[in-house]
Structure formats: C-alpha cells, structure tokens
Amino acid sequence: MITVEHLTKRYGPVLAVNDVSFTAQPGLVTGFLGPNGAGKSTAMRMMTGLTPPTSGTARILGKPYGALANPGRRVGVLLDAAAQHAGRTGRETLALSALLTGVGRHRVDEVLDVVGLTPDEAGRRVRTYSLGMRQRLGIAGALLGEPDVLILDEPANGLDPAGIRWMRDLLRDFAADGGTVLLSSHLLTEIEQVADRLVVIGRGRIVAEGTKDDLLRAAGTFVRSTDDDALDAACRAAGIEVARQPGGGFTTAADAEQVARAALAAGVLVTELRDTGSRGLEELFLELTADDAREQVSA
Structure with a gap:
C-alpha cells in the first residue's frame, strides 16, 4: 500500500505539489494522471525518497521509503528510463542492481525473459538501446527484487503496440497477485484499460480521486x-x-x-x-484539467 498525506513541495515561490493526499491499495492499479507540469513526477520522487517534501508524508508498506529495510526488495521504481549508465550492458546494469539489493543472479535472467530482452540485446551497451528497449530494461530493474509495490512513471514511452499490451498484462497480473501499482502515463487509453482507481492532479493539487467506474460515469x-x-x-x-x-x-x-x-x-x-451513460477518460481528463493545462489552444 502507498499512503500519501498532505504531501507538499515548494521551490521558493513555486508550489509544485500542494497538500496531496491519496492511497494506492494492494490488488489494484492506481492511475496517477495530470497535464505536464502538474506535479506528478515531483510527487513520485517524494514518495521514493529522491526529493524531500516541504511538508507532509508518503509511506509505502507503512513506512517512508528510506526507512524500509532494503527498499529495492520491497518497491520497484521506474521514474526515468533514460537514467541508465550508457556504457554498461543491459545485463551488467541488472547484475549490479542484484548485487546491491542481495538478489540472486538467477533473477537477472528471469526478468530479462519477462520483459522480452534477448540474450543478444542484454549483452549490448545501453547507449545502443532504443527508447523502448530502455523502458523494458527499466521495468526489468523494477521487477528484479520481486517487490510488493511498483511505482512507474511513463513506462509505456517508446513501446510499440505489442509492448504496450504486454505491459498492460504484466501490471494486471502483478495487481491480481496482491501487488500495489501506481502508474503515471499520458497514454489515457492505456490507463483507461488497466487502471482500477484514478487520481487526477492539476497544478499540484488533487482535482479528482476514486474508482475508474465512478469517475467515468x-x-x-x-x-x-x-x-x-x-x-x-x-x-x-x-x-x-x-x-x-x-x-x-x-x-x-x-x-x-x-x-x-x-x-x-x-x-x-x-x-x-x-x-446519461459513461464518458471516456480523455473527456474526463480534459474536463478536470482544463484550467491547469500548460498547453492552451489558441483560437
């Protein structure tokens, strides 16, 4: 479970995240949505201990991320697939993570197989990877420790349609096994298909939260x-x-x-x-974030 309470981050006069509170429950995929600059990535960085909050708390499995014993074994995180050492091979990247978290080396081959990176691809330098391959490697790293929680920021970027479908099935299966998934993505059709709950953020504050069915009705x-x-x-x-x-x-x-x-x-x-029936996620998203979007359509 992820529990966020009154999470706030201020950069000087800029209020990037404003009193955000929500929960992501085990057994469910929670979609975390908002326009560019809404505060999603900052909030996720605070949840994973990378950015200190100005105030408020974020707990994962009942504790702050940094207070978990060996957090890499409990929480799988992918916030930036480009933040990988370009000079290492994919296999070396995962082997180092396995060493640091105390995971058996056999898990490297297991997660490479799960994400569909072949032995030849795993032996190549990360600098030669396409964006989609980097995403698969990042997801492999998130799964390496057999975590209870996944926190993923834009994991579908660069994936082809088959890859997106694979990721959708992966997240559904992870949640069905009792895992907690917090997923941020701009691919609203994918969020609509995979998410059970939605949290919508605009200008750093929550503008809607609830089950997908309730919000789309x-x-x-x-x-x-x-x-x-x-x-x-x-x-x-x-x-x-x-x-x-x-x-x-x-x-x-x-x-x-x-x-x-x-x-x-x-x-x-x-x-x-x-x-009157149900509306689509795109319609709901635009309705909720119309006043918060950075891109404005000119007449």
Whole structure:
C-alpha cells in the first residue's frame, strides 16, 4: 500500500505539489494522471525518497521509503528510463542492481525473459538501446527484487503496440497477485484499460480521486415524455435544472428518481428515463484539467 498525506513541495515561490493526499491499495492499479507540469513526477520522487517534501508524508508498506529495510526488495521504481549508465550492458546494469539489493543472479535472467530482452540485446551497451528497449530494461530493474509495490512513471514511452499490451498484462497480473501499482502515463487509453482507481492532479493539487467506474460515469439523467413542456415546467418548479435536446427530451444533473417524482407530481407520462451513460477518460481528463493545462489552444 502507498499512503500519501498532505504531501507538499515548494521551490521558493513555486508550489509544485500542494497538500496531496491519496492511497494506492494492494490488488489494484492506481492511475496517477495530470497535464505536464502538474506535479506528478515531483510527487513520485517524494514518495521514493529522491526529493524531500516541504511538508507532509508518503509511506509505502507503512513506512517512508528510506526507512524500509532494503527498499529495492520491497518497491520497484521506474521514474526515468533514460537514467541508465550508457556504457554498461543491459545485463551488467541488472547484475549490479542484484548485487546491491542481495538478489540472486538467477533473477537477472528471469526478468530479462519477462520483459522480452534477448540474450543478444542484454549483452549490448545501453547507449545502443532504443527508447523502448530502455523502458523494458527499466521495468526489468523494477521487477528484479520481486517487490510488493511498483511505482512507474511513463513506462509505456517508446513501446510499440505489442509492448504496450504486454505491459498492460504484466501490471494486471502483478495487481491480481496482491501487488500495489501506481502508474503515471499520458497514454489515457492505456490507463483507461488497466487502471482500477484514478487520481487526477492539476497544478499540484488533487482535482479528482476514486474508482475508474465512478469517475467515468457521467452524472445525470435523460428523460422523454408525452408532454416535455409540462415535465420541463414541473422539473423547474421542483428546482431541477434541465437542458432541452434537439431530438426531443432533455437532460438534467438530477438522478432518475428525482425526475420520476417530478413527473408523477405533474401527472406526466414518462416514455424514457435513463442514466446519461459513461464518458471516456480523455473527456474526463480534459474536463478536470482544463484550467491547469500548460498547453492552451489558441483560437
């Protein structure tokens, strides 16, 4: 489990992370989303002890990362796949990590096989690797200690479609075995497919948190009746705001029961009454971060 409480980071006058609190539970993949500059990477660096917080705490498995005994065996971390020694081979990179964390050398071959790096590729210098190969090596390093928790920042960068699907299956299986996954990515379609919970951050603060299904479920009701004008008036009289639709009927933020009671009180026969349905993650993301995005579309 990851528990973040009132995590704050200030760089002089800049408030990079502002009172962030959330949990990532075992057995679930938690998607950590936000536009560029929102504070995701800074928050993840604080969780893994690389950046000291100005205030607040981040605990992994009940303790700060640095207080864990041999944290490399408990927490697998990938924050920057480019931060690998270019002069070492892939196998040397993993062998050194295995030595430092006390992992048996047999794990090097096991994780290389898991991430799909061949013996020939593992014997090449990291400087010759493509971005996708660096990502696979970084994921291998995160898995090396057989951790209970994975913290991954943009792990799908550079992966081809087959690689992205492989990573999706890997994270699902890891969580299904009781592991905790915190995943940051700009690939919203992938987050939508793999995440169980979502935490959305904008300008350093949490703007939404909850299960994926709850957050993607569009609130409100669509209703159609034999006399939409009368039902419109009845809803407004009951304090329910409505929006007429060009094809007939209207939508409202009220739930179906509230609309049904208004129709009953007005003696109007309702012919269609349903939830407005679900929205996609991209729509939700843009809605929640519209005021926080650094890139603005000019007219």
